[in-house]
Amino acid sequence: MEKDISTHINTYNTGNYGLTFEKSGGVDYFISRPLLDEHNILVVFTTRRGGVSTDPYASLNLAFHVGDNPDNVIKNRDIVCRRLGLDAARMVCAEQVHGAEVAVIGKFEAGRGAVSLKDSVPGVDALITADPFIPLTLFFADCVPVVLVEPNKRVISVVHAGWRGMYGEVIGNSIRMMVSTYGVHPSNFTAFIGPAIGGCCYQVGADVAEKFSHKFTHTASWLNGTTLHLKELSKLQLIENGIPPGNIYRCDGCCSSCRNDLFFSYRADGGTTGRQAAIAAILPDGA
Ligand SMILES: [Zn+2]
Structure with missing residues (x-):
């Protein structure tokens, strides 16, 4: 019996650009419908449902590096892009090394990582663009997907x-790079925190917990012993970098481990599993 995810998406989705859970042609995903309608900017978080991959990648695995049949990955990317009106051949992907480096993507980089891992953008965990028709796409199975949007100046990340990325401040690095590259201001950003492992299911080693408690503030809201609330910490990092709390949206009921039926979870699946994606794209103004 399928649980109704919509009842679990809550408090942070009461503002203008809240995420909704949609089913289209067998593909289940979260989307900011108002952002698309008002600004022609697409923000989507996929789930594991709707693809052609078989176990342990069933079914909508979108990443090449996990051991799945690459033909199935390409088919899955095509399925998603067709649903969303995107060109899969222009998708840009990053190597994702659990670091804190950021890359600014221009039109000549369209398609990097679209059909193979080899030409993805190396050594980075965050992508930024102000160019239209370039779907920035990163992959997740428990880590936190964060999408940043300056809707009026049309810059996305x-x-x-x-x-590891949060400890290295990859979120702040991406915000600072957007500011320095495009002259945008974080007070005008909208941010989305996608499906990820919740504090309910995420224990870290005592050494990691200690590192975090030494480096960051407000620990009571995101650290409880060795339980690390990654989504809460990501929200705090967004706020500390100048994004208004009311501009932050997230899937609060979306613990990838608790809802392993809906999401790939590295921990719940025992390490070998697929990846869902966070996708952001600027569509042409007035389209
Ligand atoms: Zn959980």
């Missing part, structure tokens, strides 16, 4: 933030 997708960030891969696991504990």
Whole structure:
């Protein structure tokens, strides 16, 4: 019996650009419908449902590096892009090394990582662009997907933030790079925190917990012993970098481990599993 995910998406989705859970042609995903309608900017978080891959990648695995049949990955990317009106051949992907480096993507980089891992953008965990028709796409199975949008100046970023990335401040790095490259201001940003492992299911080693408690503030809200609330910490990092709390949206009920039926989870699946994606794209103004 399928649980109704919509009842679990809550408090942070009461503002203008909240995420909704949609099913289209067998593909289940979260989308900011208002952002698309008002600004022609697409923000989507996929789930594991709707693809052609078989176990342990069933079914909508979108990443090449996990051991799945690459033909199935390409088919899955095509399925998603067709649903969303995107060109899969122009997708840009990053190597994702659990670091904190950021790359600014221009039109000549369209398609990097679209059909193979080899030409993805190396050594980075966050991508930024102001160019249209370039779907920035990163992959997740427990780590936190963060999408940043300046809707009026039309600048977007997708960030891969696991504990290592957050410790290295990949979120802040991406915000600072957007500011320095495009002259935008974080007070005008909208941010989305996608499906990731929740504090309910995420224990880290005592050494990691200690590193975090030494480096960051407000620990009571995101650290409880060795339980690390990654999504809460990502929200705090967004706020500390100048994004208004009311502009932050997230899937609160979306623990990838608790909802392993809906999401790939590295921990719940025992390490070998697929990846869902966070996708952001600027569509042409007035389209
Ligand atoms: Zn959980």
